Amino acid sequence: MADKDTYLKLLSEALSGGAMFALGVDGVELVAHLPTEVPASGLRIDTAWRMRDGRVFHLEYQNDQESTLYRFLNYDVRLATRYQTGVRTVIVYHGAVRTAPSVLDLGTVRYQVDNVFLANLDGDAELDVVERHLATDSWEPGDRLRLALALNMAVEDRSYTFERVLDLVKRVPGPEETDLITSALMALAEPTLTKRERERLRKELKMVSKIAEELYQDGIAEGREKGREEGRLAVQLAIAKTMLIAGEPTEKVVAYTGLTPAQVDGLRTADGRTED
Numbered sequence: 609m610a611d612k613d614t615y616l617k618l619l620s621e622a623l624s625g626g627a628m629f630a631l632g633v634d635g636v637e638l639v640a641h642l643p644t645e646v647p648a649s650g651l652r653i654d655t656a657w658r659m660r661d662g663r664v665f666h667l668e669y670q671n672d673q674e675s676t677l678y679r680f681l682n683y684d685v686r687l688a689t690r691y692q693t694g695v696r697t698v699i700v701y702h703g704a705v706r707t708a709p710s711v712l713d714l715g716t717v718r719y720q721v722d723n724v725f726l727a728n729l730d731g732d733a734e735l736d737v738v739e740r741h742l743a744t745d746s747w748e749p750g751d752r753l754r755l756a757l758a759l760n761m762a763v764e765d766r767s768y769t770f771e772r773v774l775d776l777v778k779r780v781p782g783p784e785e786t787d788l789i790t791s792a793l794m795a796l797a798e799p800t801l802t803k804r805e806r807e808r809l810r811k812e813l814k815m816v817s818k819i820a821e822e823l824y825q826d827g828i829a830e831g832r833e834k835g836r837e838e839g840r841l842a843v844q845l846a847i848a849k850t851m852l853i854a855g856e857p858t859e860k861v862v863a864y865t866g867l868t869p870a871q872v873d874g875l876r877t878a879d880g881r882t883e884d
Contacts, residue, residue: 616641618791618819620657622752623667630734630750631724631757633698636665642691653683659696664688666697669796673705677712681719697721702760702800731761735772742779755780756792760800770805774812783817790817848875 620638628636637660644653654668664687668680684695699721701708706727712719734754741747755776763769777793780786790813798806813820848865852875861872 615791618787619795622788622792625749627749627752630753631700633722633724637661638665656687663694663696664691666695668697668699670699670701670705671703673701673708674699677709677719677721680721681712684719698724700724700726702726726757726760727762729761731758731763731769734758734761735769735776738776742776742781747781747785752789752792755789756796759797774808777812778816786817787819790820794820845875848872852876
């Protein structure tokens with residue numbers, strides 16, 4: 609059964625081998641996925657990897673234009689501090705975003721990121737490249753991202769392009785490469801698709817990649833488990849609220865419900881109750 613580590617390994621490989629060159633980003637060779645929780649900040653980045661040269665590769669996906677880079681600077685300072693190395697950050701903009709700042713000059717520090725604006729790329733032309741490479745047996749790593757992100761680029765007829773993507777996925781050479789393009793499509797393209805498109809994509813991917821079926825099943829199981837966890841939490845919170853109304857101290861509520869002291873104090877504050 610495929611697990612998260614397997615999926616992230618596939619995604620790392622899918623973005624390596626010069627694949628990012630298709631988006632105008634050079635020199636990215638990924639070797640290992642890194643935790644996404646930025647230490648001591650309570651913040652979570654989109655994704656980060658260790659690169660072959662030892663630096664951290666930080667990749668962010670944005671639907672809206674960033675007016676400043678302070679948030680990303682905060683992330684990268686913490687990443688650099690944690691791993692004691694340099695950080696390279698690429699921000700991939702979906703939607704209609706065509707411009708955004710790439711440099712933040714603080715006087716003593718000059719911070720810079722690489723921006724990729726998918727709306728500025730021609731999805732139909734990128735798929736032409738993929739089709740030409742398939743026809744001439746010259747498939748290359750960049751074709752993974754051309755195929756995975758074509759629908760997020762500028763296209764003449766989205767419905768036609770979607771069907772074209774599904775057709776080209778079936779022609780990806782070899783099971784290993786099919787698994788890599790599957791991981792790229794699931795991570796990069798699926799979140800921006802309509803519900804109908806996601807259902808079609810999942811159906812087609814399951815036909816060509818065994819790992820797709822395993823990963824989607826893992827996702828369903830994870831969703832169900834999340835639902836159970838949310839249900840348990842709702843019961844715990846309801847009991848805690850009842851005990852707080854009755855005037856019970858935080859320590860007793862924690863002991864009875866299994867909630868953390870911070871969660872109980874949060875409920876107490878929200879309800880306007882304080883302990884004497």
